[in-house]
Amino acid sequence: MRELPVAETIRHGVLEIEGLRVRADGGTLLDVPRLVLGGPGPTVILGPNGAGKSLLLRCLHGLIRPDRGAIRQDGVPLDAAIRQRQAMVFQRPVLLRRTVAANLDYVLRRRGLGRGDRRARIGALLAEGGLARKARQSARSLSGGEAQRLAILRALAIEPEVLFLDEPTSALDPAATQAIETLVKRASRRGMRVVMVSHDIGQARRMARDVVLMRAGRVVEHAPAAAFFAAPATLAARQFLTGTLVI
Numbered sequence: 001m002r003e004l005p006v007a008e009t010i011r012h013g014v015l016e017i018e019g020l021r022v023r024a025d026g027g028t029l030l031d032v033p034r035l036v037l038g039g040p041g042p043t044v045i046l047g048p049n050g051a052g053k054s055l056l057l058r059c060l061h062g063l064i065r066p067d068r069g070a071i072r073q074d075g076v077p078l079d080a081a082i083r084q085r086q087a088m089v090f091q092r093p094v095l096l097r098r099t100v101a102a103n104l105d106y107v108l109r110r111r112g113l114g115r116g117d118r119r120a121r122i123g124a125l126l127a128e129g130g131l132a133r134k135a136r137q138s139a140r141s142l143s144g145g146e147a148q149r150l151a152i153l154r155a156l157a158i159e160p161e162v163l164f165l166d167e168p169t170s171a172l173d174p175a176a177t178q179a180i181e182t183l184v185k186r187a188s189r190r191g192m193r194v195v196m197v198s199h200d201i202g203q204a205r206r207m208a209r210d211v212v213l214m215r216a217g218r219v220v221e222h223a224p225a226a227a228f229f230a231a232p233a234t235l236a237a238r239q240f241l242t243g244t245l246v247i
């Protein structure tokens with residue numbers, strides 16, 4: 001995989017949550033009084049099943065409108081224009097029934113790039129993701145790991161300020177996982193703000209600059225990764241790291 005040039009993106013994308021609440025059927029699914037996600041390096045959101053990790057990510061990307069609270073990116077309330085500067089990759093990628101290259105071409109065309117620019121950008125992206133030789137192959141024929149790589153390249157194609165990833169490697173083997181992690185780490189090094197949900201403590205150790213631990217719709221700990229793993233401040237975090245956290 002060939003790395004894209006540095007400085008294609010600038011450090012932006014500080015996310016700020018205030019007074020966030022999501023309710024359903026009389027219960028509170030999310031209750032986050034304040035959370036600021038910023039700075040260099042990926043944020044990894046950890047927590048047991050049903051903790052609200054995906055819900056939080058969906059709120060940050062504007063896919064769910066909270067019952068209460070505000071979300072801002074670089075101080076600006078989340079709106080359609082801000083969302084254009086974000087991209088999200090889901091656990092199971094949905095690709096167009098077209099070639100690998102055409103999947104990238106589609107998003108670049110929607111962003112108004114001319115043919116020459118699209119071609120150059122697609123070439124660079126496919127090289128970055130190690131998919132150059134698959135350019136003309138149907139996206140539907142890719143392996144799970146390749147398909148997820150293409151989904152991430154498609155997200156990177158628009159050079160978002162913030163990249164959200166919801167368990168992008170949960171269905172992948174270690175080699176495919178490593179390829180995805182490399183892509184994401186490079187994007188982060190280029191200055192893209194990465195916020196990633198994971199179940200995998202090992203992945204958080206490899207990737208995270210800071211860790212958000214969620215439980216039952218609340219953030220129980222937000223700390224630099226080194227501190228979180230070396231000396232977790234809460235009982236919930238200690239239990240999570242030893243595999244004994246019960247929802």
Ligand SMILES: Nc1ncnc2c1ncn2[C@@H]1O[C@H](COP(=O)(O)OP(=O)(O)OP(=O)(O)O)[C@@H](O)[C@H]1O
Pocket residue numbers: 024029047048049050051052053054055056199
């Ligand atoms: N649209 C919705 N309506 C009602 N309840 C929902 C909705 N979306 C999610 N929930 C509930 O909110 C809770 C949190 O779900 P969420 O998917 O965010 O958890 P998660 O931490 O991502 O879990 P997992 O690790 O299992 O994916 C769950 O109890 C889920 O059933």
